[in-house]
Structures are given as structure tokens and as C-alpha cells.
Amino acid sequence: MFVRAYLRASTKEQDAQRARAELEQFAAEQGHKIAAVYVENESGATLKRPRLMELINDAHEGDVILVEQIDRLARLNHEDWEYLKRLLAEKNLAVVSKEIPTSYMALQSRESTGFTDAILRSVNAMLLDMLAAVARKDYEDRRRRQSQGIAKAKSEGRYTGRSKDHDKRRIIASLLRQGLSYTEVQNTAKCSRQLIANVAKELKCPTEAS
Known part of the structure; x- marks a missing residue:
């Protein structure tokens, strides 16, 4: 089992590697070392992410994908999220996030330990779905508020486009x-x-x- 970290930021002006040291420390606390790090600046609302697809292609059966939060992995609509889950399931890849304590079990033995293990896996899958849905809703809410703000600014003659840093x-x-x-x-x-x-x-x- 290899642990592969995935780091993402939405724009090129943001530091996609911001959480790298934190994830490395987290993996070490769980008794593991990150074998590979995949970094990209792309929107989480699309599957057109070369580094994420490279990670899935590189991964071996039973590897772990380590992320800071689920929204770093996906802000996808339902259809795209289901497609991504199928890609992960084909290689039995586990997603571990610091925000989901039940996911930490993937950093332990991947062998089945009976009924308790099955229950934890089911709970973890439900939490992944819930957090992915929350991430998508947050994305859509922010886009809607942004559009409403721009529309209002335009109507009042105050819109000047995206300001420069x-x-x-x-x-x-x-x-x-x-x-x-x-x-x-x-x-x-x-x-x-x-x-x-x-x-x-x-x-x-x-x-x-x-």
C-alpha cells in the first residue's frame, strides 16, 4: 500500500502546496510516509484535472489517496462524483481526509476485520458522499452570490471587472x-x-x- 497525497488550489495565484507539510506530518503520525505528491491548480468542479488522473493511473490496487479536505478532491456535480468514485473503486483506492476520522482506518490494515470493519467502511462512504455534496453546494452558493453581486454592481454602474493585485x-x-x-x-x-x-x-x- 502506497500513500499518495493530492493537493489542489483553484487558481494559479493560490498556493496549492500550502497543506503539504501538514499532510506529511499527519501521515507520519499514522505510521506512514507519503510515497508521491500530486499538485495542481485547477477547479474542483471539473474532472479535467491532469494530476488527479495521473494519480489514479499511477496508483496500485489498494493504495490510499490522502487529502486535506474532501473539497480538495471534488466539488463535482452528482454525475461526475459518481464517475470519480467508480474510477477509485476499480483499483480499490481509499480516500483519507483529516476531517473524517473514520477514514484513518485505511492507513491501517486493508484486510477485512469482520463486521466492525464493514460498518466503518459503510459509514466512511456515506460521509464521503455527504461532504462531497456539501462541497458542491458551497461552490454553487459562492458562484450564485458572485453572479448576484456582479449583476447588482453592473446595474449601479460600479462594476469594473476583476481587480488586479x-x-x-x-x-x-x-x-x-x-x-x-x-x-x-x-x-x-x-x-x-x-x-x-x-x-x-x-x-x-x-x-x-x-
Whole structure:
């Protein structure tokens, strides 16, 4: 059994690896070491996540997928969530989340221990479904509130589109002027390469070769 950690953030400006040290510590407390880490910046509302699919493809029968919270794994609609569960079931992959204590049993022996084990697995499956549904509802509620806020701002003539992160852009601009490479700027400012390229274009700095 291998433990494979999955880390996700919705946008490239967010730090998808934020919870990595916490998950590594959690695995160690359970007597395990994380064998592989899969990180990506993609929406949890879609199955078009290359690193998640890579994890499932790499996984062996009975491996464990470790996540900080279920919403890191999925904010999927019902149909997509059922499809993802089928992919996991085909390899008997277990999902372990710090927010579901009953899931910790997957980090112990994966062999059946009788009636109690069956009950815990059933409870864990129900909790996974419930938390996935809650994550989806939270996603839909936030999208609806965002749409309502934009519609109201437009009607009042106050909508100006998505605001730029001026403080971060100033930091990036300063680093670029100092001659730092894109990689050095990215590591220092904790930002996407696309944002660096945008700031460089505004400064009319040479773009980095791809």
C-alpha cells in the first residue's frame, strides 16, 4: 500500500502546496510516509484535472489517496462524483481526509476485520458522499452570490471587472527590475508565471524564452 497525497488550489495565484507539510506530518503520525505528491491548480468542479488522473493511473490496487479536505478532491456535480468514485473503486483506492476520522482506518490494515470493519467502511462512504455534496453546494452558493453581486454592481454602474493585485504586481515589477529570472520571481513572490509575464509586458521587459 502506497500513500499518495493530492493537493489542489483553484487558481494559479493560490498556493496549492500550502497543506503539504501538514499532510506529511499527519501521515507520519499514522505510521506512514507519503510515497508521491500530486499538485495542481485547477477547479474542483471539473474532472479535467491532469494530476488527479495521473494519480489514479499511477496508483496500485489498494493504495490510499490522502487529502486535506474532501473539497480538495471534488466539488463535482452528482454525475461526475459518481464517475470519480467508480474510477477509485476499480483499483480499490481509499480516500483519507483529516476531517473524517473514520477514514484513518485505511492507513491501517486493508484486510477485512469482520463486521466492525464493514460498518466503518459503510459509514466512511456515506460521509464521503455527504461532504462531497456539501462541497458542491458551497461552490454553487459562492458562484450564485458572485453572479448576484456582479449583476447588482453592473446595474449601479460600479462594476469594473476583476481587480488586479497591485501589491503583488509591484513586488513582481521590483524583482524583474533587479534582473531576477522568472523562476526566481515565482519562488519569491509565490505567483504564477503568467502573472509575471503580464507584469513584464507592462514594464516592457524581455519575455522569458519558453
